[in-house]
Amino acid sequence: MPPGVTAPDEYAFGDDVASRDLRASGPVYDALAQEVDDERLRNLPLVLEVDADVAAVRDAYDTELAGERGWSALADLPAADGAWTEGWISADGRDALVLVGLEPRAGETHVPLTVLTTLPDEVTGSS
Secondary structure (H helix, E strand, C coil): CCCCCCCCCCCCHHHHHHHHHHHEEEEEEEEHHHHCCCCCCEEEEEEEECCCCHHHHHHHHHHHHHHCCCCEEEEEEEEEEEEEEEEEECCCCEEEEEEEEECCCCCEEEEEEEECCCHHHHHHHCC
């Protein structure tokens, strides 16, 4: 995982942040489910430190997926106010990985970085 991103043992946020996270990731999940096998689609909740370099996190995923695997960027992903999305799809259209990150609010030290993917745990590095 890129610097500033961790995989918590359990969801690390309260109700307010969870609600913002769901408003941001829900429409993306629905859009992605139309592109790939929704039975394989899952949500991996990660944590993004607010001082992490978001561009570097995005670049790390882009280097792996587009650069090394030859995946294409997913265009036209929905993005909620206060959130950003970036995603990739495999050349054969079977697999996808999308990042949904919340913009931090004042006083927050970390925010959810939701990964929506069809990839198995061994590939994504989650537990």
